[in-house]
Amino acid sequence: MPAVPRPPLIARLLPGLFAIFASVAAQAAAPAPSFDPRQTFAPLTLPTPVNRYRSANGAPGPDYWQNRADYQINARLDTQTQQLSADETITYTNNSPDTLQGLWLQIEQNIYKPGSRSSFASGWRRKPDQVTDGYQFDKVEVEYQGKRYAAQTVISDSRMQVRLAEPLPGKGSKLELHIVYHYEFPGTFGGRTAWLDTPNGRIYDVAQWYPRMAVYDDVRGWDTQPYLGSEFYLEYGDFDYRVTVPSDMVVAGAGELVNPGEVLSSEQQQRLKQARASNQTVMIRTPADVEAAAQSSASGEKTWHFRMKNTRDAVFAASKAFVWDAARINLPDHKTSIAMSFYPVESSGNDKWGRSTEYLKDSVENYSKRWFVYPYPAAINVGGPVGGMEYPGILFDHWKSQGKQLFWITAHEIGHAWFPMIVGSNERRDAWMDEGINTFIDTYESDDFNHGEFAPKRDAEYAPGGGAPADEIEPILEDQDAPPPMLRADAISEKYRHPISYFKAAYGLVLLREQILGPERFDWAFRKYIADWAYKHPTPSDFFRAMDSAGGEDLGWFWRGWFFNNWTLDLAVGGIDHDDKAPDEPVVVHIVNRDQLVLPATVRIDFADGTHRDVRLPVETWLQKKDYALHLPASPAVARVTIDPDHLIPDRDRSNNVYIVGKATK
Structure with missing residues (x-):
């Protein structure tokens, strides 16, 4: 069978997002909280402590035992x-x-x-x-x-x-x-x-x-x-x-x-x-x-x-x-x-x-x-x-x-x-x-099988269609009643069981692999975690520590925002210092963080001459501030600024992601 054209991997929807998220999309979103970097980046204390049984690197400790x-x-x-x-x-x-x-x-x-x-x-x-x-x-x-x-x-x-x-x-x-x-x-x-x-x-x-x-x-x-x-x-x-x-x-x-x-x-x-x-x-x-x-x-x-x-x-x-x-x-x-x-x-x-x-x-x-x-x-x-x-x-x-x-x-x-x-x-x-991590791995199997014969993955009972997962997941993130993945399994109602335990957790790992660590670092750390805990009993704390240590990144901000809370992300173009400056002075683009979740993001600058430049903003951008001033040369002239142009991260309000020079923009 001939190969089926496929969108970028991050844009291949995880199972069942459509109908489930549509069921909560009608709920009115509460006003977004103001971003506080001290809360997002505060030290994270994990539930299971490090000891002789469970090591700081997320692997079994030297005295680990199992009946x-x-x-x-x-x-x-x-x-x-x-x-x-x-x-x-x-x-x-x-x-x-x-x-x-x-x-x-x-x-x-x-x-x-x-x-x-x-x-x-x-x-x-x-x-x-x-x-x-x-x-x-x-x-x-x-x-x-x-x-x-x-x-x-x-x-x-x-x-x-x-x-x-x-x-x-x-x-x-x-x-x-x-x-x-x-x-x-x-x-x-x-x-x-x-x-x-x-x-x-x-x-x-x-x-x-x-x-x-x-x-x-x-x-x-x-x-x-x-x-x-x-x-x-x-x-x-x-x-x-x-x-x-x-x-x-x-x-x-x-x-x-x-x-x-x-x-x-x-x-x-x-x-x-x-x-x-x-x-x-x-x-x-x-x-x-x-x-x-x-x-x-x-x-x-x-x-x-x-x-x-x-x-x-x-x-x-x-x-x-x-x-x-x-x-x-x-x-x-x-x-x-x-x-x-x-x-x-x-x-x-x-x-x-x-x-x-x-x-x-x-x-x-x-x-x-x-x-x-x-x-x-x-x-x-x-x-x-x-x-x-x-x-x-x-x-x-x-x-x-x-x-x-x-x-x-x-x-x-x-x-x-x-x-x-x-x-x-x-x-x-x-x-x-088990459900979230497994949904994560089987999404890639859907992409690979017979050149994408059944890609992108959908659950059988849900009709295919819809946008990128970054957009489809937003309703569940904005639902004030939605629990975090770390809630005890029996306490998550049937309404939220699939959206949270399966799809939010799985999409979080897609973000971690494709936007935060990258496949090379993620895959090595993930394989090590599996090998370390094969036929053993890891806790969430062990998984988080394993990905931090072997992945080479302090991910406390991500675990807190995505797994311990149901936080949302809202990056916005706050404006451009452009029109009142001399022609040879640098242009300053203001990127504003308006919500509590942070993720790496791409800002695309389209110039009047038809070229463009992508600037990658790491999460460290927001360690001490809510407004980042991006300095650009005066020439060529800036025509448009877009945050996350490929919809790779779940931004709560995309209406403020685009600024067109000379046009009234929200």
């Missing part, structure tokens, strides 16, 4: 009773310096119980039939130093505390938790874990399906925020899990399939082997295979066995309705992985899910080349009931997505493999650290 949770799970999906039952062993390692008297686990199926905290926090009530009893525990036991005993537990909403008969010392001590449980699988109302009926069978998207350890870290100790709908904060470890399903079902599981010879036909095994060597998509299970299987009767069960190392989660999907295709992923240093897509027959075709594996493969290869090599044995896209949800190595995307919408959601969701699956930030508290 570990390894999982062995044997699960069974009963499609007759719609129940999932399992026995689970968690090997928990306490690497902290602290002795633990008890442990906390997340039990997120309890979100469906009547009266769960989430229904009150979100203001949304499920219908009376959209509830379950949540987790039902048949057994919870602790094994420590050769002794095994029934644990004392306390369940509080979506958390469970296990009180230990013998405390668990720090610095590497281990114990095992043995849990036997079951729960009723939520129906189509399940959100991130749900099922969908298709003509060839039911599709199950299975997430949050096992009790899992809460994080104990050096910042808060146990981080036990209840599950209210925001995403996750999890420990790393190895997963070894088995899923037993009816024999006619296919399981798409995160990680590596350990027993293909027991669950796949010889023809499917051969096709899978072919796909691992192919840059083109290979069909493993065709629509014809699915329809033939739907007409036959099968009995018995099969157990699918998966392993995944050094990950924070593992999920799976199961259905007899799955079409399955795959292709090789080419990684740096001659490494490979495999991209796979599972979807119903109704989603077949290149205008629908037939290109899913192509999109997935390209995205993983791009992110691996740009930022950090993809670590997982497979990248999987599942077309089912869940629309747009990410897990390590596997995505749940809606079966009706197609075309550019499917590309955008695929590129975005697999981007989460880097944030927060590799760089393990706390999504429950700091949504922008």
Whole structure:
């Protein structure tokens, strides 16, 4: 396909700005505050202090520690009773310096119980039939130093505390938790874990399906925020899990399939082997295979066995309705992985899910080349009931997505493999650290894919169009009710969740890369941050310090204005000292800062002879003043002065950005 002409990268709009920002554009802007450099450039104290665990350069400190949770799970999906039952062993390692008297686990199926905290926090009530009893525990036991005993537990909403008969010392001590449980699988109302009926069978998207350890870290100790709908904060470890399903079902599981010879036909095994060597998509299970299987009767069960190392989660999907295709992923240093897509027959075709594996493969290869090599044995896209949800190595995307919408959601969701699956930030508290940073990287993937076939990026549900992001973001910056990105994730309402956590944070990083640091400095610092915090738990303070230190810039003014506040920028041409001066005297152009945010800006001087000159004003211009006098030679004569002529920065009032000599100007 021929290359598509593209505007400058900064002018390629981040996802969904149009409709979201239009919804707040009608709000009247409050009068702009007067610029006070003492406030903008005051020393910034970051929330998480520097200590032996977290260094001043934004990297883990010399004594950084992190606990570990390894999982062995044997699960069974009963499609007759719609129940999932399992026995689970968690090997928990306490690497902290602290002795633990008890442990906390997340039990997120309890979100469906009547009266769960989430229904009150979100203001949304499920219908009376959209509830379950949540987790039902048949057994919870602790094994420590050769002794095994029934644990004392306390369940509080979506958390469970296990009180230990013998405390668990720090610095590497281990114990095992043995849990036997079951729960009723939520129906189509399940959100991130749900099922969908298709003509060839039911599709199950299975997430949050096992009790899992809460994080104990050096910042808060146990981080036990209840599950209210925001995403996750999890420990790393190895997963070894088995899923037993009816024999006619296919399981798409995160990680590596350990027993293909027991669950796949010889023809499917051969096709899978072919796909691992192919840059083109290979069909493993065709629509014809699915329809033939739907007409036959099968009995018995099969157990699918998966392993995944050094990950924070593992999920799976199961259905007899799955079409399955795959292709090789080419990684740096001659490494490979495999991209796979599972979807119903109704989603077949290149205008629908037939290109899913192509999109997935390209995205993983791009992110691996740009930022950090993809670590997982497979990248999987599942077309089912869940629309747009990410897990390590596997995505749940809606079966009706197609075309550019499917590309955008695929590129975005697999981007989460880097944030927060590799760089393990706390999504429950700091949504922008995964959603915003990921939106930033997937914008570049949209630009790169197939010479810009789907560029510039838009979200599927929003109509394309509009201006540069610098202009489109203004309504949200001027909205007096809009929160800053640093607000706790659960406290950001749905109205502002995408505009703030995704788009404002992402556009802030575009500004940082393209207008403040430049790609050469930004990319080096950003890659270092990823490598330093791979499979660890950074805070916002660590990210800010990392970009300051490795980027070679004190960015406190930017973090304060963009992430801690919702400040706006308003630069104006205050006038020209020109007409009353002698012909050979210098011309003085006054650039005025009228608002609290500062950014580097370009001032373009157009001369009467048709030439022009660009002057770059760094943020240091405003350290001590509100009005900058730009001196220009008397000749050639100045005809026009324009601030930010290419609309690369978000200026609140562009009507005062242009001054035309001899013409009345606001």
